[in-house]
Amino acid sequence: MARNTRxxxxxxxxxxxxxxxxxxxxxxxxxxxKVATANRRHRAGVSTWGASGIxxxxxxxxxxxxxxxxxxxxxxxxxDLAFRLRWxxxxxxxxxxxxxxxxxxxxxxxxxxxxxxxxxxxxxIFHFAPPASEHHVIDPAPAKPLxxxxxxVEFAWRHLDTRLSGLTRLELMDRTRHHLRxxxxxxxxxxxxx
Amino acid sequence: xxxxxxxxxxxxxxxxxFEDRSRRRxxxxxxxxxxxxxxxxxRKLFKTWLKSDGxxxxxxxxxxxxxxxxxxxxxxxxxxxxxxxxxxxxxxxxRHRVENVVLPALWDGKLVIADRFLFTGLARDVARGLxxxxxxxxxxxxxxxxxxxxFSVSARTxxxxxxxxxxxxxxxxxxxxxxxxxxxxxxxRFITRVIREYESLALIFRFITVDAEQSIHDQHQEIRRLFRxxxxxxxSDWNLDAIVEWLAIRDAQA
Numbered sequence: 022m023a024r025n026t027r028x029x030x031x032x033x034x035x036x037x038x039x040x041x042x043x044x045x046x047x048x049x050x051x052x053x054x055k056v057a058t059a060n061r062r063h064r065a066g067v068s069t070w071g072a073s074g075i076x077x078x079x080x081x082x083x084x085x086x087x088x089x090x091x092x093x094x095x096x097x098x099x100x101d102l103a104f105r106l107r108w109x110x111x112x113x114x115x116x117x118x119x120x121x122x123x124x125x126x127x128x129x130x131x132x133x134x135x136x137x138x139x140x141x142x143x144x145x146i147f148h149f150a151p152p153a154s155e156h157h158v159i160d161p162a163p164a165k166p167l168x169x170x171x172x173x174v175e176f177a178w179r180h181l182d183t184r185l186s187g188l189t190r191l192e193l194m195d196r197t198r199h200h201l202r203x204x205x206x207x208x209x210x211x212x213x214x215x
Numbered sequence: 216x217x218x219x220x221x222x223x224x225x226x227x228x229x230x231x232x233f234e235d236r237s238r239r240r241x242x243x244x245x246x247x248x249x250x251x252x253x254x255x256x257x258r259k260l261f262k263t264w265l266k267s268d269g270x271x272x273x274x275x276x277x278x279x280x281x282x283x284x285x286x287x288x289x290x291x292x293x294x295x296x297x298x299x300x301x302x303x304x305x306x307x308x309x310r311h312r313v314e315n316v317v318l319p320a321l322w323d324g325k326l327v328i329a330d331r332f333l334f335t336g337l338a339r340d341v342a343r344g345l346x347x348x349x350x351x352x353x354x355x356x357x358x359x360x361x362x363x364x365x366f367s368v369s370a371r372t373x374x375x376x377x378x379x380x381x382x383x384x385x386x387x388x389x390x391x392x393x394x395x396x397x398x399x400x401x402x403x404r405f406i407t408r409v410i411r412e413y414e415s416l417a418l419i420f421r422f423i424t425v426d427a428e429q430s431i432h433d434q435h436q437e438i439r440r441l442f443r444x445x446x447x448x449x450x451s452d453w454n455l456d457a458i459v460e461w462l463a464i465r466d467a468q469a
Contacts, residue, residue: 078285085281089283092310093283100307146353148349
């Protein structure tokens with residue numbers, strides 16, 4: 022992580038949203054735990070993808086129902102994030118708590134860019150997500166394929182399979198990491214965070 | 216999605232495919248309008264007529280993707296969808312059908328009848344308080360129908376026709392946003408807003424408005440006539456982005 026984890030980005034009323042993005046689900050989980058531990062007195066909590074159950078249902082869908090394209094999958098991620106914001110992130114912030122969203126919006130945006138989707142469209146579909154007080158990118162790629170429930174990029178890879186214009190798993194991971202690094206750099210230079 | 220040179224190749228392929236006058240090109244006809252406007256009855260009559268005229272017809276209905284519909288249905292049943300989640304999930308359902316039903320059929324030269332299209336999402340989502348431009352972006356790359364028939368009825372007629380057959384469901388009645396406990400009363404309030412949005416869309420996107428208060432027979436005759444005029448419209452590049460993206464996916468699958 023680029024910055025230290027102690028009392029990161031906490032506002033006057035004690036609430037703060039910290040985003041941690043990356044392709045490596047284990048690394049994300051560890052980083053989120055570290056930040057939560059360091060901010061125990063702010064009753065820090067972690068919000069992760071899939072809270073709405075949408076992706077569980079997708080996993081168990083009839084094979085004849087087809088597979089989602091990257092665009093469809095990212096619309097589903099946006100719906101899942103809207104759910105997380107309404108039921109997890111928003112209420113916790115209202116209580117003056119610190120929330121770590123891991124992943125937040127940078128991961129799906131980078132994944133979409135890796136698959137060649139228009140960056141503006143990707144930004145537009147996540148326009149509803151409030152900016153985080155701090156944004157961190159966890160860079161290491163997973164050494165080996167993770168289970169599909171362990172990371173959104175891994176999940177996407179398994180569900181999209183060959184529909185990604187011939188990208189291999191490693192190429193998808195590398196391209197996503199490249200776009201994540203670029204987003205981290207942009208947010209560092211602009212001071213903004215997403 | 217594809218590399219620039221491959222994308223150019225796909226654009227040329229799409230143009231030559233849809234501009235080829237030696238065969239019947241795929242046509243997309245959308246039926247839009249509030250519940251109770253009789254569009255489903257007209258869609259069925261229209262389909263029967265087209266088939267008798269030799270058209271290969273495919274129908275797609277709103278919120279009918281086999282992959283996404285169960286996700287929406289389970290959430291509607293327990294009434295947990297916010298307007299934003301409602302909007303995003305319906306956009307996902309739409310995209311999945313565009314890629315798996317609509318575009319493959321158009322490519323094969325079929326005539327696709329859409330019983331509701333993206334305008335339903337726009338009208339309902341904006342009536343629920345979402346921003347028009349933001350909702351429209353969810354549906355990009357846009358796929359415009361060759362013809363849009365808009366079945367125009369008053370809120371009162373819509374309410375009366377629905378109430379005569381059933382009680383509107385929670386989301387159909389807009390009870391998630393009206394705070395009215397009685398479904399039919401909520402429905403009338405909500406459908407008034409939806410119709411207002413439809414009327415704006417009809418102007419902006421130049422729908423063909425059908426007076427849905429006319430008799431079923433008269434409406435059907437009018438639709439036949441308007442279709443004959445409209446089917447001659449040439450292929451337009453408006454849909455090129457959506458088609459190229461789909462061709463790239465299809466190519467990767469192959």
